[in-house]
Amino acid sequence: VQVGIDIGAQTIKIGVKDKNGGYKIKTGIKTEPDFIKTAHNLKREIEKSFGRASLLIIGCFGPLDLTKKKIIKAPNLPGWAGVSFSDWEKILGCPIILENDANLAIFGETKVGAGKGYKIVAGFTLGSGVGYGCVIDGKIYHGNWDVEAGHMVLDPDGPVCGCGQKGCLEAYVSAGAIKRQFGKEPIYMKDERVWDFVAKKIAQGVQIITVSVKPDVFVLCGGIAQHKGLLKRVKTHYLNMLKIYPKEAAETKIMTGKYIEQAGVIGAIELPMSS
């Protein structure tokens, strides 16, 4: 069986396609600080839930070296910096396709979610980090190295990001960044002025991607994207910023993802079926 896996800094989701074309997904598997221990736990969970795996498609936080199947940096999980998923292939006994987690989330949304039917789909995953993905004609756009637009610099004198740069989009709008700047976890944040600030930063990100990629749709995934009223604020700020196009061209469809938190694992499940 082909298993899709979405690795977060805290928890892991695994899933397979079921007989009816839906998905069987198991969530809440703990991401251990130890990379090898996590592989042994996953092997047990996969065999218990789905049987023996023949192929694993893994979405992981970046930056990644996709050719060497390595994690380059892991600011939120220091024990994972520099590790290679080739070691997991030995433990789990099957080949692994490694992808950037945000790429898979936007791919999932393109295949079966909010971006279905569109030629160029771009999007952010807004959670403990900020990921970016872009799917063109059904294929993930990779660049010549892992694309990491969550680390576009919005202000070179801005707050320090986990990646070492200053003023990254992630340094303003990730869950941790919101807490650092305003003192509360996003789920407890009731101050709409804070959400307006977050929306404006996200809109800045969408504007930059729009003028450089010009996607048909822009999808917002992840826990932060679920905040009620955020999408409307993002659209308003975006339209205030973008003046270069005539009205009909400026109105890139910005929408919330259909699968929000599960888009990544669904993208992983769908990936081998479309290549």
Ligand SMILES: [Zn+2]
């Ligand atoms: Zn950064």
